[in-house]
Amino acid sequence: MMRIDIISAVPDLLISPLNTSIIKRAQDKRKVEIFVHNLRDYAYDKHKQIDDKPFGGGPGMLLKPEPFFECIEKLLSERAYDYIIFPTPGGKYYNQQMANKFSLAKNIMILAGHYKGIDDRVREKFATDEISIGNYVLTGGELAALVIIDSVVRLIPGVLNDSESALNDSLMDGEIIEAPYYTRPAEYKGMKVPDVLLSGHDKKIKEWKEEQSKILTDKWKKINNLEK
Ligand code: 6GU
Structure with a gap:
């Protein structure tokens, strides 16, 4: 069974969509298990602070590195990950070939930033794939994570039934x-x-x-x- 771990400061953006329709059915059928990790649970300072002002100034807040490092290192101590995906407007444009590649993985981790983003040392240390889902700006990586998960999970054998997957025939490469x-x-x-x-x-x-x-x-x- 494929395993997907998502780390987010706004897990509410993820929970309902992942427990609806075909993604829910895929989990019920044990084709995939999806875990949403709340970044705040990994804030160990007394104020449970997960964001801070950017060095060098500028508007908005950044997600601090320590909670990400804590959560990611815990997950990495438990299993190996084929891909650690970092959704970012600066990444490679997502396409069907990339979905096909991810659908063959055993374990995938997705790091969803919010606010102005994540302290860049998290990307530098852990990201294997930096992905943009298009030329526009979102409030965070959560919606991009959902797009990636939806496109990957539907490719796992046994997730779609025959009538659903027939739609897929000529669309294999999205072209x-x-x-x-x-x-x-x-x-x-x-x-x-x-x-x-x-x-x-x-x-x-x-x-x-x-x-x-x-x-x-x-x-x-x-x-x-x-x-x-
Ligand atoms: Cl992956 N993240 C954000 N914040 N905005 C985006 C995006 C990702 N892809 C396109 N716009």
Whole structure:
């Protein structure tokens, strides 16, 4: 079973999403176990302080190194980690290939910063993979951690059922956009489901899906300035 440990100053941002829907089901099925560690539990000074002002000035507060070191070193004393992921806007842009790589791991640790970030010695000492989830700024690494966990857990064998994983076929490398899907009613507010999907003609349906997929993939490449 895969094990994921997340260290965070704001564990409430993580708890509910990790105990909902497919990620919850994956844990219930013993495909993955996920532990959220509250940074404050590792603040050993009398005021349980986890943040402090940055040296050199500037706005905002930084997470202090000691609680991270305490928590990380405790975890490292218990098992080896394949990856220690550090979500940061300065990291490598996350993609499906990276999710595929992480999904083969036994043990993963994720260090989620908040406020202005974490004292940089934590990254320097422990991070194996620095990851950004896109060109915009979040309030902390927690949402990025959830994105990474969701994309990794769904790849673990036995997590998705057949109908869920069929969606996955052509998306293996995240480079093909699938044809649109419709369900009943066949007409809603004057908007009709494409006739071919109601025809029962398997070969024509397959051809239509391939054609739509190509159109949407070309459009996706164009609006994102990818090749061609
Ligand atoms: Cl990983 N963290 C933060 N704080 N902002 C981000 C990000 C990560 N990726 C994109 N923006």
